[in-house]
Amino acid sequence: MFSKKWPVLFGVMLSCLISSYVLCIYTGVFANSKLPVAIYGILGICFIIFLGLYNIRLKIYGFAMGSAHGWLVAHIYIGVFTVFVIIIHANCNISGLISIITFILFLVVVLSGIIGLLIYKSVPLSLSKYGRDVLSANEIKKRITKYQEELGTSITEMTTDSRKFYEKYLKSVFKAKRIKFRYLFMLETEIINRQTMKFGKDMNNLPEKEIYVMELFINHIVEIEKLRFVLAKTKLIRAWLNIHLPLTGAMVVFVIVHTISTVYF
Amino acid sequence: MNTEDIRNLLTSSIFSNIDRRKLEEVIKDCEVKGFNNGDYIFRRDEYGDVCGVILSGMVRVEIPKKISAFTNNKILLQKGDLCGEIALLSGHQRIADVIGFMQPLRVLFIPKDVLHKLTDTFPLVKDRIDQRYRERVLFSFLRNLPIFKDIDDAFLKELVLKATIHTYRKNETIFRHGDKADGLYFIRFGEVKIYEKEKAGKEEVLAFLKEQQYFGEMAFFGSKRVRTANTVASCRTELVKIPADYFQIMLQSRPDIKRVIERIVEQREDRNVQAHTDDSLKKTLSTVLDSGVEQDSYLILIDLSKCMHCDNCVKACAAMHRGYSRLTRRGMKLNNIILIPTSCRLCDDPTCMSKCPTNSIVKDLSGEIYHKDTCIGCGMCERNCPYGNITMYELPASASKKWSGGNHSADNGDSKETNMPGKRAGTCDKCKGRKYYACVYNCPVGAVRRVDPEEFFTLITTIG
Numbered sequence: 001m002f003s004k005k006w007p008v009l010f011g012v013m014l015s016c017l018i019s020s021y022v023l024c025i026y027t028g029v030f031a032n033s034k035l036p037v038a039i040y041g042i043l044g045i046c047f048i049i050f051l052g053l054y055n056i057r058l059k060i061y062g063f064a065m066g067s068a069h070g071w072l073v074a075h076i077y078i079g080v081f082t083v084f085v086i087i088i089h090a091n092c093n094i095s096g097l098i099s100i101i102t103f104i105l106f107l108v109v110v111l112s113g114i115i116g117l118l119i120y121k122s123v124p125l126s127l128s129k130y131g132r133d134v135l136s137a138n139e140i141k142k143r144i145t146k147y148q149e150e151l152g153t154s155i156t157e158m159t160t161d162s163r164k165f166y167e168k169y170l171k172s173v174f175k176a177k178r179i180k181f182r183y184l185f186m187l188e189t190e191i192i193n194r195q196t197m198k199f200g201k202d203m204n205n206l207p208e209k210e211i212y213v214m215e216l217f218i219n220h221i222v223e224i225e226k227l228r229f230v231l232a233k234t235k236l237i238r239a240w241l242n243i244h245l246p247l248t249g250a251m252v253v254f255v256i257v258h259t260i261s262t263v264y265f
Numbered sequence: 266m267n268t269e270d271i272r273n274l275l276t277s278s279i280f281s282n283i284d285r286r287k288l289e290e291v292i293k294d295c296e297v298k299g300f301n302n303g304d305y306i307f308r309r310d311e312y313g314d315v316c317g318v319i320l321s322g323m324v325r326v327e328i329p330k331k332i333s334a335f336t337n338n339k340i341l342l343q344k345g346d347l348c349g350e351i352a353l354l355s356g357h358q359r360i361a362d363v364i365g366f367m368q369p370l371r372v373l374f375i376p377k378d379v380l381h382k383l384t385d386t387f388p389l390v391k392d393r394i395d396q397r398y399r400e401r402v403l404f405s406f407l408r409n410l411p412i413f414k415d416i417d418d419a420f421l422k423e424l425v426l427k428a429t430i431h432t433y434r435k436n437e438t439i440f441r442h443g444d445k446a447d448g449l450y451f452i453r454f455g456e457v458k459i460y461e462k463e464k465a466g467k468e469e470v471l472a473f474l475k476e477q478q479y480f481g482e483m484a485f486f487g488s489k490r491v492r493t494a495n496t497v498a499s500c501r502t503e504l505v506k507i508p509a510d511y512f513q514i515m516l517q518s519r520p521d522i523k524r525v526i527e528r529i530v531e532q533r534e535d536r537n538v539q540a541h542t543d544d545s546l547k548k549t550l551s552t553v554l555d556s557g558v559e560q561d562s563y564l565i566l567i568d569l570s571k572c573m574h575c576d577n578c579v580k581a582c583a584a585m586h587r588g589y590s591r592l593t594r595r596g597m598k599l600n601n602i603i604l605i606p607t608s609c610r611l612c613d614d615p616t617c618m619s620k621c622p623t624n625s626i627v628k629d630l631s632g633e634i635y636h637k638d639t640c641i642g643c644g645m646c647e648r649n650c651p652y653g654n655i656t657m658y659e660l661p662a663s664a665s666k667k668w669s670g671g672n673h674s675a676d677n678g679d680s681k682e683t684n685m686p687g688k689r690a691g692t693c694d695k696c697k698g699r700k701y702y703a704c705v706y707n708c709p710v711g712a713v714r715r716v717d718p719e720e721f722f723t724l725i726t727t728i729g
Contacts, residue, residue, distance in 0.1 A: 058577060061584040061707055064700060068577065069711035120573055120710060128569035128601055134594035136576045234574040 010077045014084060021088045030091060040089035041259070047082040048255060051075055052248065079113055098261055102254040109251050112244045119240050123233050137238075140231045147220050147227075162210045166217075266297050266373070273320040274373060277345030279393045280318075291382050296374045300365040306372055307349045307363040312628050314377045316350040317363070322370030324348060328361040328405075341366060347397055353377055354398055355454060355503055395430075403428055406453055406505060410477060412525055420519075427511040433498035444492045446484030448506045452476050455502025459494050472533070473499070485512065486530050564716050565693065565704070567594060567604040571712035581707035589658040591693045592704050607654040608693035609634055617646035617655060625690075635694045642688035650692075657688045 023029075024036045054075040057065055065071075086106055094103050135143070271289065274280050280288065297320065300306060306317060306324060319342060326340040326348065342348055342363075352359040375383070384391035403425045407413050413421060430453070433439060439450065442461065450457075452474055459472045459480060471494055474480055484492050490509075507515070516523045567578075583590040596607045615634055618626040625640040636646075647655045695715075696702045704713045 058707075058709060061581040061703060067701075067705075067711075068707045068709040072709040124569065124571050124573050124710075124712070127574065128572070133596075134567065134569070134572055134574055134604065136574070136579060230574070237573055237575060 006073050006077045010081060013081055017081075017084055017088065037089060037091060040085055041262075044082060044085045044089050045255060045259065047078050047085060048252065051079055051082065052252065055245065076113075076117065079110065083110055096261075098254065098258050102251065102258045105247065105251040105254055109244070109247050112240070112247055116240050116244055119237060123237060127230060127233055135227075135230065137231060137234055140227050140234075144224050144227050144231075147224050151217060151220050161207060162214060165214065266292070266295070270297055270320050270371065270373065273344060274318060277318060279345070279347055279390060279397070283387050283389060287386060288383075291386055292373070292375065292379060295376070295379055298372055298374065300368075300370040300372065302365050302368055302370075304365040304370075305362060306365060307352075307359050307361075309360060309362045310358045312352070312358055314353060315374050316353045316380065317348045317372040317374050319344055319346050319348065320371040320373055322365070323367035324370065324372075325364045325366040326361050327364065347394065348372075350380075350394060350398060351402060353380065354394075355402075399428075399430055400425070402430065402453070403505060406451070410451060410479075412479070412522060415521075416519075424507065424511075424515075427508055429506050429508070431504045431506055433502045433504065435498060435500050437498050439496040439498060439504065440481070440492050442492055442495050446481065446490045446492060446509055448481060448508045449479060449485075449512045450481045450496075451479045451505040451507075453503040453505055455504075456499035457496055457502060457504075458499045459496050461494050482512075482526050483530055483533060485509070485516070486527070565592075565606055565608045565702075566714045566716060567606060568602065568712040568714070569598070569604050570602050571710045572604075573710060573712075575709065577707050577709060578704035578713050581703040585696060585699065585703040586691070586694075589691065591656075591658075591691045593656055607652065607656075609654050609695075616649045616651065621646055634692070635697060636690050636692070640689045642690065644688070644690070646690050655690050655692045658691050659688055 029036050054071050057071045058068055086103070090099075090103060094100055271285065274288070275283070275285060300322075309327075309329070321344055323341055323343045326342060328340070348363050349359065384394065404421065407421055407424055407428070413424075433455070439457065440447070454476050457474045457480060458470060459474065461469045461471060480496060481492070484490055487493065516526070579590045579592050579594070582592040593607050594604065597605045599605070615626070615628065618628060618634065622643060622645060623639045623641055625637045626634060626646060627637055628634050642657060644657050647657050702713075702715055705715055
């Protein structure tokens with residue numbers, strides 16, 4: 001995910017930042033003037049604006065604005081660097097309600113960013129283990145509906161034994177509409193085992209002719225479960241974005257309020 | 266076509282001494298065109314299904330210096346000469362520009378089907394065209410091979426006399442394990458798969474060779490002088506064969522060539538040992554070759570260990586292609602990590618194109634295949650694509666309204682309501698005319714890549 005130039009650039013920028021801070025402390029500029037604090041603040045705002053532009057870049061496909069991957073790498077490095085800029089800007093002296101809320105929001109956004117990075121790394125790995133095709137959420141939903149429709153017609157033709165078997169083991173899975181939270185913490189193999197193991201014994205009590213039909217039925221339900229597993233994982237990324245983006249928005253609002261209040265008062 | 270044109274045609278070296286009446290019958294639908302000096306008759310890099318006979322005047326053939334086997338890369342052709350036949354017979358792009366040089370210039374254009382009819386009707390014409398093709402193609406081809414780079418012209422000319430050209434259809438066997446070694450083969454164009462059969466009858470792929478590579482040399486370094494593997498053409502392939510007896514003379518008289526070939530034999534023996542022992546490499550090579558990816562000019566790969574299913578690649582592709590994405594993220598998977606999505610393989614002889622009822626599929630100068638707006642969404646190409654790489658797309662309402670029935674109005678905004686199709690065929694056009702591939706450029710985690718198939722094959726051979 002990271003190209004080599006970024007760690008080098010990050011190192012150089014961080015060295016310059018820390019050196020400038022040490023210089024300010026050593027010369028006593030921080031104690032005598034508010035200018036360095038303001039400069040670090042402006043620098044922080046510029047970086048926050050840049051970080052916000054990443055989301056806009058992702059939605060613009062037609063213009064040569066640099067690759068999305070390059071933007072994400074820059075987003076991560078600049079994000080981490082901004083943490084240092086803001087800490088130096090605060091200079092371990094955060095006073096006033098707005099400043100405190102802004103700083104806390106900033107830390108929460110950074111934390112959600114770190115969680116996002118972990119999700120970005122872990123979700124593809126868990127999905128790629130089984131070599132599945134890459135499907136969009138809509139495609140997954142369509143496939144699930146298709147399987148459900150196919151199975152729906154055969155439910156009406158079931159004998160009493162099969163119907164009982166269906167009601168006992170399969171109905172809850174088949175009819176489920178919501179993606180359950182448990183999918184996030186399970187491996188795909190576990191889902192398959194869970195579905196196939198629990199009804200093994202009762203399956204033998206079915207009429208011989210219907211065992212084959214029920215096996216097909218179960219295979220379809222396992223397939224639906226697998227698709228729900230993928231859907232849950234992809235929804236996790238979307239859910240995370242739904243948290244990270246509003247938090248960022250709230251932080252930007254407080255940064256603006258903080259800047260205005262600092263300038264005027 | 267007037268009487269003088271016919272007379273000129275019959276005095277040409279290709280068509281002399283044949284029945285005039287029969288000839289007139291066969292070529293009755295052929296077109297004769299006049300050209301001025303400097304006019305282009307054929308352009309380099311075009312795919313041509315037509316060749317020309319010069320009825321009067323002269324033309325200049327300009328071959329790029331890097332591929333020209335002659336000191337002078339500009340050749341003059343005169344009345345009675347054949348031009349443009351190499352691309353037609355080989356099915357490959359034209360290698361030279363043919364430009365009008367001396368007026369009055371009149372050229373008879375013979376389409377592929379008429380040429381086939383001509384060669385069927387007049388075996389003499391077939392022999393002459395084959396002879397001409399051999400003379401023109403072989404010297405240039407052999408001279409450009411790295412192995413013969415420093416060889417003198419006299420030796421090469423002798424080699425041209427001995428060498429023969431053979432064309433193979435897709436999946437046609439070239440030789441089998443245990444066959445007597447009859448010569449050394451050079452690939453002029455196309456691809457060759459070298460494999461062995463396991464006891465269970467399964468194929469074990471040893472190597473995959475492309476243009477300018479050679480094979481069949483290993484038999485000459487063994488004691489039995491028999492083939493040690495099976496070879497089959499992976500697509501339409503043209504081979505240049507140097508007969509066994511002359512190859513042996515060549516090895517004895519040219520120690521420099523012998524040394525190069527010995528080195529290659531050693532490398533191939535090592536690789537064969539690796540291929541025999543490394544199961545994953547065998548499996549990967551077989552899977553990759555079966556999917557035809559080697560025909561692709563640039564291969565799209567998705568690294569599944571990075572892909573987070575954000576759909577940005579698909580959205581970007583749709584944004585670039587009037588609202589419908591051409592990227593289908595399904596296809597062959599290697600070790601569950603690399604997904605090779607179904608994208609056009611740019612076949613040399615595309616079956617989709619030949620069977621399209623509205624001629625909506627076009628192969629352009631660069632060999633790219635794309636669908637024109639005349640597509641009626643019948644799905645014939647989807648059914649005929651051997652790799653399942655054509656998908657029928659539901660047209661978005663906005664795009665359907667602008668469908669023009671072939672006038673490209675959807676592009677220029679000049680819309681006209683007609684009985685529009687609800688679907689149309691589409692395949693990855695490799696973001697033709699754009700500076701970057703939309704899917705690659707817009708993937709935030711760098712999971713989508715475009716790679717050269719040769720690099721890809723080297724990579725999978727290295728990593729197994």
